[in-house]
Amino acid sequence: MHLADLETPQLVLDRTRLDRNIERLRTRLAPFGVTLRPHVKTNKSADVTRRLGGPDAPITVSTLKEAEYFLEHGWRDILYAVGIVPSKLPHVEKLIRRGARLTVILDNEETAQAVAAYAKDHALSLPVLIEIDTDGHRSGVPPEDDMLLRIGAHLRAAPGANAWLAGVLTHAGESYNCRSHEAIVACAEQERAGAVRAAERLRADGHAAPVVSVGSTPTAHFAESLDGVTEVRAGVYVFFDLVMHGIGVCAVEDIALSVLCTVIGHQREKGWLITDAGWMAMSRDRGTAKQPVDQGYGLVCDEAGRLMTDLVMIDANQEHGILRHRNDPAATPMLPVGTMLRIVPNHACATGAQFGAYTVVAGGTEVEATWPRFSGWA
Amino acid sequence: MHLADLETPQLVLDRTRLDRNIERLRTRLAPFGVTLRPHVKTNKSADVTRRLGGPDAPITVSTLKEAEYFLEHGWRDILYAVGIVPSKLPHVEKLIRRGARLTVILDNEETAQAVAAYAKDHALSLPVLIEIDTDGHRSGVPPEDDMLLRIGAHLRAAPGANAWLAGVLTHAGESYNCRSHEAIVACAEQERAGAVRAAERLRADGHAAPVVSVGSTPTAHFAESLDGVTEVRAGVYVFFDLVMHGIGVCAVEDIALSVLCTVIGHQREKGWLITDAGWMAMSRDRGTAKQPVDQGYGLVCDEAGRLMTDLVMIDANQEHGILRHRNDPAATPMLPVGTMLRIVPNHACATGAQFGAYTVVAGGTEVEATWPRFSGWA
DSSP states (O other): OBGGGSOSOEEEEEHHHHHHHHHHHHHHHGGGTOEEOOBTTTTOOHHHHHHHOOTTSOEEESSHHHHHHHHHTTOOEEEEOSOOOGGGHHHHHHHHHTTOEEEEEEOSHHHHHHHHHHHHHTTOOEEEEEEEOSSSSSSOBOTTOTHHHHHHHHTOOOTTOOEEEEEEEEOOGGGGGOOSHHHHHHHHHHHHHHHHHHHHHHHHTTOOOOEEEEOOHHHHHHOSOOTTOOEEOOOGGGTOOHHHHHHTSSOGGGOOEEEEEEEEEEEGGGTEEEESOOHHHHOSOOGGGGSSSOOTTOEEEETTSOEEEEEEEEEEOSSOEEEEESSOGGGSOOOOTTOEEEEEOSOHHHHHTTOSEEEEESSSSBEEEEEEOOOSOO | OBGGGSOSOEEEEEHHHHHHHHHHHHHHHGGGTOEEOOBTTTTOOHHHHHHHOOTTSOEEESSHHHHHHHHHTTOOEEEEOSOOOGGGHHHHHHHHHTTOEEEEEEOSHHHHHHHHHHHHHTTOOEEEEEEEOSSSSSSOBOTTOTHHHHHHHHTOOOTTOOEEEEEEEEOOGGGGGOOSHHHHHHHHHHHHHHHHHHHHHHHHTTOOOOEEEEOOHHHHHHOSOOTTOOEEOOOGGGTOOHHHHHHTSSOGGGOOEEEEEEEEEEEGGGTEEEESOOHHHHOSOOGGGGSSSOOTTOEEEETTSOEEEEEEEEEEOSSOEEEEESSOGGGSOOOOTTOEEEEEOSOHHHHHTTOSEEEEESSSSBEEEEEEOOOSOO
16 A cells, blocks of 8 residues: 555555664653653554554653553553543543553642642542743743642652652743744753752751753754653654744654645646645644744645645645645645645644544555544544 | 533534524515525535425535535535536535536636536536636636636537536625625626626526526625526624624624634633634634734634623634734723633635534523534545
């Protein structure tokens, strides 16, 4: 079976690039002596995650559905890296009773009290990380905020207490807005220093707090020091995408994910090729719009994955893509109806989520496997 | 079961509003004597589509997966309203052999020739509409272009020919960019006049071309004349959304779709509420960003669906939503962790696609049903 035999659109995963990306970060982090805990929200697939490490490897998830799916596929050491809310504790308990070593995170006293009470009432051993805000990106407690110690107090080991303070976690989300290598290095240091500082304050207050978890794909690839850090999280690096390319973390040729589509028509006067992959296939993500080079809905490759210079998916309807030369409509090659192309996406997490499976190739157009992936929450 | 019993995020559908929206367009179009052929790409659900009309009713689809699903659920009269490509003809044939009365569309000679040849070789009766471009939005042949007649010639009834020219189709996609009632009326007239003119040219050239199919949710609601039109298509009107509200087609209180989420934390100094519905739940659609009032990722309602004045989902991470007062961070109500809210989306087609089911309510918080919906292409 070859890509040409498939009905489009399809989500194509180049396993050669995937494996290279995985190896790159593994090699880079080895000298630092930290644990890599990949974020599987990007891939949502046991087949992809197995290449990151077998069921004994630690993983990070963004939903309890991911936790449940990966538990069913054998993974045990799972960090749920979105703030827990008390109403989800029965689901967390169910997963732990079924064998998960699940860690939750939180950033406020209300939740810390509720988690401590639930764990005590249900005799549930529940490790907790306090989420630290090191860059103002979204959630978390600033490292110097006294709320940190108040939250810690609710989670203090005590007779009958089962929730326990395992440490701290932060995510340098602002690293996605960096514009240079130096800026990412600075982001990484800010992330590291803030997390380590928070852990030190908790330790000074009598907590063991052994875990210092940091991460984002940009900072994981450029951090110069990880002193005091125990684990690094990253997700999108397994596939990479145009946003990561725009930040300078990868080359376009490293991007392992693309959407296979077919030319269905033309608007010759405008220099448009119309395809059957619209925003439903690419997602509505326009992450490169605020970068120095706006890549539209994606860059265009031929069926074999070779980049076609300056051909861009400039616009999208639900099931229609519009491709055009970046600057000169007259320079768009008027490829015949039926031509298959591959669109490299802005954001692998968003594009991947639009599909129920990966069509796997190894550098060429021969399909070597189909790997299912899941979506949703329930 | 009530919404409060559910793990979030969930896609909530208010059936009361759905039924009202359906009735509104049905009533509006009745005096025009046209067929309403709803576009089911928005809902992708037999349960929703049944409320639009039983299996005898005509429908429009945007993918062959939709055609296949609705055929399996009993619908027969199906218009596939994205330009057919020759490689999809075997799939089209399979659906027709299984009982679908499937119509395809095309806008170029290459495809017309391929369709005519395939239909002849396979003795397949295949009605074809020529797609007309009445506003430069995406695909189609301009009504005055001579290519129209050349395409028609490839589809002319002849001994052994089985593909036949059933008429024309156009979609006033630019109506989504209208800013006033008058502008939509003008768009609707341009759509009607262009489609009717194209059909007249084909008829003058000897084709029967009985079908004149037009439509978009804005033009369907504001067209003042449908003279010469035989059918109207519209999809998003069953749910409506903030983009339609921004155009002036509906009130916020008409929007039947929302995403149920839970407050998981705060950033009090910034006036932020953090929720567990991020862009993965809302989609990345920011369709109101180019409208006069930018609604961020959506407007916020309480659990019962009552709008909370000026509370907006201003930003999103994959599984985090950030809510804030539109203008004054200090005015954001610091709702406790665990509070459930409902976010009204920019674009119902995009948000719906992120979920595998509708949680159905009838104006309140009691869940009266769960209706599955599908996604993807394969």
